[in-house]
Amino acid sequence: MSEVTSRRELGRGERVLxxxxxxxxxxxxxxxxxxxxxxVVAGDGFVLFDTGMHQPDSLAHLERALEMCNLRLQDxxxxxxxxxxxxxxxxxxxxxxxxxxxxxxxxxxxxxxxMAEDPAAVLARRLEVARQSGVPEEPLRAYAAERGSRETxxxxxxxxxRDLLPGVVVATDLGEWTVHETPGHAPSHVCLxxxxxxxxxxxxxxxxxxxxxxxxxxxxxxxxxxxxxxxVVERLGARLCLPGHGRTFTDVHAHIQGNRELVxxxxxxxxxxxxxxxxxxxxxxxxVYGDSLSTENAHWLLSKILCYLTHLEVTxxxxxxxxxxERWTA
Ligand SMILES: [Zn+2]
Ligand SMILES: [Zn+2]
Numbered sequence: 354m355s356e357v358t359s360r361r362e363l364g365r366g367e368r369v370l371x372x373x374x375x376x377x378x379x380x381x382x383x384x385x386x387x388x389x390x391x392x393v394v395a396g397d398g399f400v401l402f403d404t405g406m407h408q409p410d411s412l413a414h415l416e417r418a419l420e421m422c423n424l425r426l427q428d429x430x431x432x433x434x435x436x437x438x439x440x441x442x443x444x445x446x447x448x449x450x451x452x453x454x455x456x457x458x459x460x461x462x463x464x465x466x467x468m469a470e471d472p473a474a475v476l477a478r479r480l481e482v483a484r485q486s487g488v489p490e491e492p493l494r495a496y497a498a499e500r501g502s503r504e505t506x507x508x509x510x511x512x513x514x515r516d517l518l519p520g521v522v523v524a525t526d527l528g529e530w531t532v533h534e535t536p537g538h539a540p541s542h543v544c545l546x547x548x549x550x551x552x553x554x555x556x557x558x559x560x561x562x563x564x565x566x567x568x569x570x571x572x573x574x575x576x577x578x579x580x581x582x583x584x585v586v587e588r589l590g591a592r593l594c595l596p597g598h599g600r601t602f603t604d605v606h607a608h609i610q611g612n613r614e615l616v617x618x619x620x621x622x623x624x625x626x627x628x629x630x631x632x633x634x635x636x637x638x639x640x641v642y643g644d645s646l647s648t649e650n651a652h653w654l655l656s657k658i659l660c661y662l663t664h665l666e667v668t669x670x671x672x673x674x675x676x677x678x679e680r681w682t683a
Contacts (some may be wrong), residue, residue, distance in 0.1 A: 362386060364405075364414030366421035369601055370593075372526050373552075376418035378405035380440055383649055388440040388598050391554055392419065395525040398428035402545065402554050403435055403597060407443035407508035415444065427452050433523055434458040434513075435556025436542040437465035439506030441597060446509035455514035457521070461540040462513075464571050469507040476500055479652055482570065486655055487633025487678035496648045517543050530554070535586060537579025540571045546589050553591035553605065558582060561599040563611045565619070569656040569663075576664035580616060583609050623661040624683060627671055631680035634658045 362379035369375050372394040377387050391402040405415055416426055429452035434442045437458060442465060449456050468475050476497065483493055515521065523530040523545060530545040535558045545554040553559070557566070558579075567575035591605045602608065619641060626632060626640035637658050638646050646654055662681050665671035674680045 364416075364418035366392075366418035366424075368422060369595070370527075370552075373595070374399075374419075374422040374424065375595070375601070376405070376415065376422070378411070378414050378418060380406055381408060385440075385598065389596065390415070390418075391595050392422065392424055392429075393525040393527060393530075395430050398430040399424055400431045400433060400523055400525050401429045401448065402433045402595075403441040403556070404432060404444035404448055406440045406506040407447065408504070408506065411444060412447055415448075429454050431523070432456045433517065433545065434541075435544065435554065435558075435597060436539040437462035438539055438557070439465075439468075441556060443506045444508055446507075446511045449511060456511060457515045457517045457523070458513040459518065459534065459541040459543050460513070460516045461536070461571075464540055464568055465507065466510055469505050469510045472505050473501075478570075482659070483635075483651070483655060485677070485679050486659065487635035487680075488651070488655070489635075492648065492651065496651055499648050500652075527552070533585055533589065535582035536572065537575050537582045538566055539568050542582070544586055544589075546591065548589075551590060551592040553586065553589065553594045555586070555594050556597045559586065559594055559605070559608050559612065560596045561594075561602045561608070563608065563615055565612070565615060565657065566653065567657060567660040569659045574664055574667045575660045576616060576620070577667060580613065583612055619657075620661055620665065623658065624665055624670055627662075627665075627681045628683040631674055631682040633678045633680055634662060635678075637662070637681070 365377045367375050374392040376390040379387050390405055392399040405411055431454050432445055432448055445456050480493055480497055517532050519532055521532045528547050528549050530547050533544045535542045535544045538557045542556055542558055544558055587609050594602050594605050622641045623637055626637045638654050642654055671681055671683050
């Protein structure tokens with residue numbers, strides 16, 4: 354059903370402000386039907402923030418969305434990626450080649466390189482982590498079979514022409530955009546801010562409908578990094594947020610606060626779960642997310658639980674009991 358729906362979904366473009374266009378591009382994921390790329394006019398072309406995922410027909414969806422805004426792909430003067438997930442970076446190689454422009458992105462993108470260059474190794478590592486976290490063999494086999502046949506969503510690995518680090522500015526007709534490191538959701542995540550207009554291109558760091566995800570296994574404490582990144586963005590004082598999924602929103606402070614509260618609520622549920630007898634990460638999942646675990650969301654939910662447990666460990670509230678599988682206690 355969801356696959357049929359996503360096939361019918363088309364790329365769409367709309368102007369949200371003079372010189373700023375939202376390009377809404379379809380995704381094949383259940384519950385996440387599309388992502389946004391943002392085109393901001395710059396000179397005789399535009400800067401493209403994020404790219405959409407690489408899939409059959411994905412370039413046609415992007416071109417259709419651009420056409421609805423009277424823009425053409427070959428007029429992209431620069432591609433800027435908020436982070437190296439497939440839905441934000443997947444078409445970068447194709448676009449850069451078509452438009453003959455540069456790609457700017459944060460240098461901590463090894464998480465994507467590994468996925469794009471050796472998906473089998475990434476899957477093997479995920480299965481190892483899942484086994485270690487107490488996931489039984491049967492669902493693991495189903496997950497491996499389902500994931501093994503999936504595409505990475507990345508057209509090709511290209512290195513950024515320029516590292517997107519604080520101090521770099523992206524010039525557009527709306528003024529310059531400054532770069533702010535916001536790791537947590539992904540190690541390579543940055544937000545871009547236009548100070549005169551107080552516009553924030555937030556990637557997946559802030560979304561209109563609050564939804565948390567953290568890449569597990571690349572940095573010491575993704576949840577802690579995410580909370581610090583919320584402070585970074587709060588200090589900017591943005592008045593309009595252009596997110597990586599969904600519509601623009603203005604109550605940026607309330608969204609930041611909502612994210613903090615949701616993280617706090619998840620952490621206390623995880624802590625309460627391991628306060629009784631020691632549990633595996635897999636056994637913690639229903640305490641936080643009910644019985645919603647499926648092969649579709651298993652990796653997503655388990656990664657989050659492991660990130661919460663790791664944060665509780667780093668902050669001295671929980672500890673791991675080594676073993677096969679590993680268990681956790683308060
Ligand atoms: Zn992402
Ligand atoms: Zn995304």
